[in-house]
Amino acid sequence: xxxxxxxxxxxxxxxxxxxxxxxxxGVTLLVTLVSLVLGxxxxxxxxxxxxxxxxxxxxxxxxxxxxxxxxxxxxQLFLVYYGLPMVFGILLDAYPAAILTLSLNTxxxxxxxxxxxxxxxPVSQWEAGYALGHGKASTFVNVIFRQAxxxxxxxxxxxxxxxxxxxxxxxxxxLRDICRIGQLVSVRTMQPFLVWGIVFALYYVIxxxxxxxxxxxxxxxxxxx
Amino acid sequence: xxxxxxxxxxxxxxQELLKEGVINTLIITFFCLIFGFLIGLIVAxxxxxxxxxxxGFGAFWVDFLRxxxxxxxxxxxxxxxxxxxxxxxxxxxxxxxxxINTSAGNCEVIRAGLMAVKKSYYECAAxxxxxxxxxVRHVVLPISLRVAFKPLVSNFVNxxxxxxxxxxxxxxxxxxxxxxxxxxxDRPFEIYLLxxxxxxxxxxxxxxxxxAVDRKIAITL
Numbered sequence: 328x329x330x331x332x333x334x335x336x337x338x339x340x341x342x343x344x345x346x347x348x349x350x351x352x353g354v355t356l357l358v359t360l361v362s363l364v365l366g367x368x369x370x371x372x373x374x375x376x377x378x379x380x381x382x383x384x385x386x387x388x389x390x391x392x393x394x395x396x397x398x399x400x401x402x403q404l405f406l407v408y409y410g411l412p413m414v415f416g417i418l419l420d421a422y423p424a425a426i427l428t429l430s431l432n433t434x435x436x437x438x439x440x441x442x443x444x445x446x447x448x449p450v451s452q453w454e455a456g457y458a459l460g461h462g463k464a465s466t467f468v469n470v471i472f473r474q475a476x477x478x479x480x481x482x483x484x485x486x487x488x489x490x491x492x493x494x495x496x497x498x499x500x501x502l503r504d505i506c507r508i509g510q511l512v513s514v515r516t517m518q519p520f521l522v523w524g525i526v527f528a529l530y531y532v533i534x535x536x537x538x539x540x541x542x543x544x545x546x547x548x549x550x551x552x
Numbered sequence: 553x554x555x556x557x558x559x560x561x562x563x564x565x566x567q568e569l570l571k572e573g574v575i576n577t578l579i580i581t582f583f584c585l586i587f588g589f590l591i592g593l594i595v596a597x598x599x600x601x602x603x604x605x606x607x608g609f610g611a612f613w614v615d616f617l618r619x620x621x622x623x624x625x626x627x628x629x630x631x632x633x634x635x636x637x638x639x640x641x642x643x644x645x646x647x648x649x650x651x652i653n654t655s656a657g658n659c660e661v662i663r664a665g666l667m668a669v670k671k672s673y674y675e676c677a678a679x680x681x682x683x684x685x686x687x688v689r690h691v692v693l694p695i696s697l698r699v700a701f702k703p704l705v706s707n708f709v710n711x712x713x714x715x716x717x718x719x720x721x722x723x724x725x726x727x728x729x730x731x732x733x734x735x736x737x738d739r740p741f742e743i744y745l746l747x748x749x750x751x752x753x754x755x756x757x758x759x760x761x762x763x764a765v766d767r768k769i770a771i772t773l
Binding site: 393394397398399400401402403405406409410411413414415416488492493494495496498499505506509510513514517519520523526527530531534535538 | 554615616618619620621622623624627628631632635709713714716717719720727731734739740741742744745747748749751752755756
């Protein structure tokens with residue numbers, strides 16, 4: 328990776344860079360996937376609490392969600408990576424810091440989606456469930472949640488794509504993801520167009536099919552009750 | 553037990569730095585707001601044009617910008633413009649990159665607004681004898697911008713949050729200034745917490761104002 332350049336001679340893009348880029352893809356995908364899974368679980372929980380009838384309980388998750396949704400991810404990342412170790416006197420590695428921040432961030436946005444798609448189901452559906460003799464929990468699982476899921480999935484995919492883009496921020500806390508490697512190789516080879524072209528292509532190849540899937544699903548579920 | 557200390561805020565040197573940061577953030581936000589909106593409007597019109605090439609270009613523009621990270625776009629401009637012999641101030645580079653980035657989101661929103669203008673409105677305008685320009689000026693834009701107002705504000709909030717990324721190309725905006733101060737006083741928790749709260753306050757303020765404005769200009773079609 329670190330080749331010495333002498334007298335203005337810059338090293339060319341080499342075969343070894345393919346492996347570096349693949350490794351970087353691995354880092355990006357690993358951090359993104361782990362934090363998406365954790366974020367989805369936590370976000371679902373927060374979203375369900377948001378649906379509570381009790382006003383006080385339903386507004387509790389907002390205490391965590393609003394600051395996460397209304398501040399830049401970079402600041403959150405730096406707060407966790409540099410700030411938390413100072414407060415708690417622990418050493419936080421870059422990976423856990425990145426995963427923690429990204430999952431909390433994802434959870435905050437996912438909770439909103441869950442809450443919106445559950446409240447979008449008309450009250451008549453609840454009444455229909457009760458009329459058929461279902462209990463509250465049974466109505467929720469068998470009637471409401473299934474319909475909400477259909478609204479939720481396309482939006483969730485869009486959110487996931489967005490979080491994949493946001494994961495490039497982890498390069499700022501020294502993780503060697505695609506963006507970071509692009510930066511290093513671009514500076515080393517002085518071929519910004521080629522190197523950033525590769526980086527663009529890598530992100531595009533991962534997220535474009537997902538985006539298409541999301542818009543396809545959105546069209547499929549787009550009908551009124 | 554960790555003790556919070558905000559003593560560094562009393563140092564005039566750091567106050568200066570924070571002031572510079574705020575000004576740079578405002579400059580970037582202001583220009584990106586204008587250029588991002590204009591580019592978004594143009595691309596939205598392209599996507600509705602009759603020419604296939606323009607529509608394809610518009611679709612690609614939006615798809616590409618939405619499916620690649622802003623950080624990569626920023627680094628691309630920062631590294632490749634000097635290669636073309638164009639050496640610009642990092643602030644200008646970040647204005648260019650961020651304007652282009654926000655134009656994608658704005659384009660989608662404005663397009664949705666344009667679609668809200670039904671065919672009958674165009675027919676009415678034609679019946680009243682309005683020219684094409686007059687139709688756009690007096691009928692299409694007032695309706696579609698009102699419909700698009702709320703999502704445009706949410707894009708604007710996003711834009712403010714995204715300006716914080718520009719510190720990575722050495723722009724001394726709010727985040728960059730905080731990073732420099734942190735490098736000198738080594739109080740990361742306090743500084744970034746303060747920054748988090750500051751950004752939250754700004755965005756809350758904007759969403760409150762926008763709600764009030766939206767109530768005034770809202771229309772039912």
